[in-house]
Amino acid sequence: MRRPSTTRFHDATSPIACAACDLNSICRVMGLIPPESPGPRLSSGMHRSIRAGAMLYQAGLPASALFAIRRGTVKLVSATSEGGRRIVSFHVPGEVLGLEAFGRGTYVCDAIVLEPAQYCELPLALLGDRSSRAGSLATELIKLLSLATAPRRDLARGKARERVVNFLLDLSQRLASRGLEATELKLSMSRLEVADLLDMRIEAVSRALQDLNREQ
Amino acid sequence: MRRPSTTRFHDATSPIACAACDLNSICRVMGLIPPESPGPRLSSGMHRSIRAGAMLYQAGLPASALFAIRRGTVKLVSATSEGGRRIVSFHVPGEVLGLEAFGRGTYVCDAIVLEPAQYCELPLALLGDRSSRAGSLATELIKLLSLATAPRRDLARGKARERVVNFLLDLSQRLASRGLEATELKLSMSRLEVADLLDMRIEAVSRALQDLNREQ
DNA sequence: CGCTGAGTTGACAAGATTCAAGGGCCGTGG
DNA sequence: CCACGGCCCTTGAATCTTGTCAACTCAGCG
Numbered sequence: 016m017r018r019p020s021t022t023r024f025h026d027a028t029s030p031i032a033c034a035a036c037d038l039n040s041i042c043r044v045m046g047l048i049p050p051e052s053p054g055p056r057l058s059s060g061m062h063r064s065i066r067a068g069a070m071l072y073q074a075g076l077p078a079s080a081l082f083a084i085r086r087g088t089v090k091l092v093s094a095t096s097e098g099g100r101r102i103v104s105f106h107v108p109g110e111v112l113g114l115e116a117f118g119r120g121t122y123v124c125d126a127i128v129l130e131p132a133q134y135c136e137l138p139l140a141l142l143g144d145r146s147s148r149a150g151s152l153a154t155e156l157i158k159l160l161s162l163a164t165a166p167r168r169d170l171a172r173g174k175a176r177e178r179v180v181n182f183l184l185d186l187s188q189r190l191a192s193r194g195l196e197a198t199e200l201k202l203s204m205s206r207l208e209v210a211d212l213l214d215m216r217i218e219a220v221s222r223a224l225q226d227l228n229r230e231q
Numbered sequence: 232m233r234r235p236s237t238t239r240f241h242d243a244t245s246p247i248a249c250a251a252c253d254l255n256s257i258c259r260v261m262g263l264i265p266p267e268s269p270g271p272r273l274s275s276g277m278h279r280s281i282r283a284g285a286m287l288y289q290a291g292l293p294a295s296a297l298f299a300i301r302r303g304t305v306k307l308v309s310a311t312s313e314g315g316r317r318i319v320s321f322h323v324p325g326e327v328l329g330l331e332a333f334g335r336g337t338y339v340c341d342a343i344v345l346e347p348a349q350y351c352e353l354p355l356a357l358l359g360d361r362s363s364r365a366g367s368l369a370t371e372l373i374k375l376l377s378l379a380t381a382p383r384r385d386l387a388r389g390k391a392r393e394r395v396v397n398f399l400l401d402l403s404q405r406l407a408s409r410g411l412e413a414t415e416l417k418l419s420m421s422r423l424e425v426a427d428l429l430d431m432r433i434e435a436v437s438r439a440l441q442d443l444n445r446e447q
Numbered sequence: 448c449g450c451t452g453a454g455t456t457g458a459c460a461a462g463a464t465t466c467a468a469g470g471g472c473c474g475t476g477g
Numbered sequence: 478c479c480a481c482g483g484c485c486c487t488t489g490a491a492t493c494t495t496g497t498c499a500a501c502t503c504a505g506c507g
Binding site: 421422423433434437438441 | 485486487488
């Protein structure tokens with residue numbers, strides 16, 4: 016699986032600290048991280064490595080866990096009503112995937128890893144048992160889900176150039192908000208994948224990136 | 232406030248039954264609807280009428296309640312990073328607004344009523360007190376939020392004609408899924424509002440609708 | 448060392464925006 | 478009661494952007 020190279024954007028590749036992960040407060044409530052520990056995670060069987068191209072989970076299959084990305088980038092792919100497939104979003108370390116599990120019991124997208132990645136897997140069974148009892152877990156879970164319901168900035172809007180700029184800004188801001196290197200992005204996805212996300216052709220993405228690079 | 236007239240699409244205007252509302256299971260858990268009652272709502276101070284153009288809530292203000300639409304259409308408007316305003320979505324009876332309240336404590340969009348409408352208001356205070364205790368309420372709330380996290384079909388994609396078709400299909404399906412008349416839509420929003428949602432110009436929306444109408 | 452796949456670039460065509468004009472409906476004020 | 482103005486919608490024509498098609502480079506790999 017070859018990945019692009021010629022842009023001047025570079026990505027952060029170090030694993031993220033637990034403190035910057037969206038699951039952090041939930042892990043704490045569940046006792047998976049000792050309360051006094053500020054960031055580093057206790058030796059856990061829950062975080063795993065995975066190769067590029069592999070799937071964290073698959074649309075339609077019974078949902079068994081939430082997934083938190085520790086390192087790498089993950090794309091969500093969903094089936095369109097016309098029988099095609101479309102990239103819905105890219106996700107960076109610290110973000111949580113699979114939140115639709117509680118409502119449906121199945122995942123709605125494929126979650127596909129773009130680079131060799133690390134992630135934590137939090138089985139729903141652990142959450143399910145206690146959410147009906149411990150109030151603070153339910154509260155944290157509700158908070159996490161509620162944040163995810165806010166409409167996200169729609170990247171596939173405006174002219175080609177704006178879309179690409181918005182895409183880069185969005186990615187950069189999400190990396191920066193988690194303390195990752197975001198001044199020089201290395202795009203871990205192909206032009207084709209960007210084009211898919213932004214509802215453009217690959218040539219238009221290429222041209223827009225070239226233009227931006229030429230203008231420094 | 233004038234509304235369009237010349238399309239052959241017609242809307243349902245009767246208030247929705249509680250049974251078809253997304254808040255239904257939560258209202259039941261909270262005892263707001265007697266368990267044996269199948270649909271009709273008990274005499275409640277919670278549902279209200281509101282005039283066209285009024286706001287259910289406003290972006291940035293402290294969130295005080297969830298809102299369930301009973302009759303009419305509501306648009307969500309959010310501020311863009313460039314200082315403009317953009318229509319994020321339209322909502323039909325049975326849908327619940329303000330779910331981002333738990334995570335942020337404030338609303339992220341303006342919710343503006345398009346026609347004379349009815350809605351139910353469920354104060355967060357009622358939910359907040361109990362979600363930490365009663366497990367079944369937390370469970371229902373988590374289910375509701377989780378369903379809302381699933382990525383929605385992105386309407387502002389493809390060519391002008393496809394966008395309009397997808398918009399109409401999406402609206403129709405959401406009405407139909409709640410038992411409302413959906414074979415003949417009356418669009419309660421203006422061309423300008425549709426154009427805003429679909430990231431098009433008003434002229435392109437008009438032409439697409441004309442084309443579709445001419446082809447029956 | 449040629450193959451393959453990703454990326455870039457150019458030329459042209461298709462599609463959308465922009466600009467301009469006109470029609471219909473409604474409320475207002477003479 | 479009617480004329481007027483405003484707003485929404487429609488339509489046409491010119492212009493611009495993007496999609497499409499094709500050719501080419503470059504890097505990695507057998």
